[in-house]
Amino acid sequence: PKDEPDLWRSTIFFSEVLADFFRFSHDVKQRHRTELGDQNRVFASRGSNITLPCRLHRQHGMSFGSLGMRIKWTKLSADESLEEDVLVSMGFHKKSYGSFQGRVHLLEADDDDASLVLSDVSLDDVGKFHCEVIDGIDDVIHEVTLEVQGVVFPYSPRLGRYNLNFHDAEQACLDQDSVVASFDQLYEAWRSGMDWCNAGWLNDGSVQYPITKPRGPCGGANARAGLRNYGQREKSKSHYDVFCFTSGLKGRLYWLVQPNKLMFAEAVQACQDDGAEIANVAQMYAAWKLNGYDRCDSGWLADGSVRYPISRPRRNCSPTEAAVRFVGFPDKKQKLFGVYCFKGQQ
Numbered sequence: 001p002k003d004e005p006d007l008w009r010s011t012i013f014f015s016e017v018l019a020d021f022f023r024f025s026h027d028v029k030q031r032h033r034t035e036l037g038d039q040n041r042v043f044a045s046r047g048s049n050i051t052l053p054c055r056l057h058r059q060h061g062m063s064f065g066s067l068g069m070r071i072k073w074t075k076l077s078a079d080e081s082l083e084e085d086v087l088v089s090m091g092f093h094k095k096s097y098g099s100f101q102g103r104v105h106l107l108e109a110d111d112d113d114a115s116l117v118l119s120d121v122s123l124d125d126v127g128k129f130h131c132e133v134i135d136g137i138d139d140v141i142h143e144v145t146l147e148v149q150g151v152v153f154p155y156s157p158r159l160g161r162y163n164l165n166f167h168d169a170e171q172a173c174l175d176q177d178s179v180v181a182s183f184d185q186l187y188e189a190w191r192s193g194m195d196w197c198n199a200g201w202l203n204d205g206s207v208q209y210p211i212t213k214p215r216g217p218c219g220g221a222n223a224r225a226g227l228r229n230y231g232q233r234e235k236s237k238s239h240y241d242v243f244c245f246t247s248g249l250k251g252r253l254y255w256l257v258q259p260n261k262l263m264f265a266e267a268v269q270a271c272q273d274d275g276a277e278i279a280n281v282a283q284m285y286a287a288w289k290l291n292g293y294d295r296c297d298s299g300w301l302a303d304g305s306v307r308y309p310i311s312r313p314r315r316n317c318s319p320t321e322a323a324v325r326f327v328g329f330p331d332k333k334q335k336l337f338g339v340y341c342f343k344g345q346q
């Protein structure tokens, strides 16, 4: 709405001034990045609208009003090597970029406000944003970290362990309605007890795994608990598992109560007949972690794997730990399992 093309009265002039602004702001950045490293964290839920705060604190002169203020919002890539444009504003001129088009506008609460309103927050939006504001001789660079509450889960495909290069890993998570997890997300998962002895890709191109109970095959029994880091790996040639991140979706995962054991195709059909879809792996982890879902029955999931979620460990049902138990990728013709379905909320 605020970045309609008809606001672009003198595009060429605008681009030139913008180019100057960015050269200038680049200098500012060098100067202020360390001084103004204050960390702001904002928590959103998926699909919600969120405001990323940013204000100009004037040290010097007076305000020229919001018309004089130049604002640039960027988002840092996962490895923090690149800045992607989100929104640029100079007076009446506003432009948003890429996946942010049509989803961002400035709050403009008052003359010093440069806060960004982001609607329909997606898992891809998670990360660090920079807000650069210049008005006369006052300037500020502000960092805001957007987080989404969710769950990290390890994933390996039917082919077995260590079969995914980085691009396969991105696709594998996408197929499970999730994204490749960030270091921060895996670190948080480790702090809340995640222990997994297979190395997986993270979204910054590094390969790591979380260990809370140090032991021989997992980096050594004498090593400290922590994230074991293989460092940056070659994205097309190296093959590992992946850590995916998802957040709760609007809808419900459930065990389909029905009399028979099913083969995979029957399981898919049974969920459809119930007005739902066969659940994916991310939905099972989200139901287990975020809603405490517990069911000691092995069921098919959409990727052809069979799993069951245990949040109350007990005899014969993951006795030692709360976990989503992985039974395997059985022959799809085997009639040995039930099915977990997912019904979205409309």
Ligand SMILES: *[C@@H]1O[C@H](CO)[C@@H](O)[C@H](O)[C@H]1NC(C)=O
Pocket (backbone or CB within 6 Å): 047, 048, 049, 119, 120
């Ligand atoms: C989010 O903002 C959009 C407009 O940008 C609005 O249409 C939508 O209703 C808002 N959603 C929520 C959940 O507030």
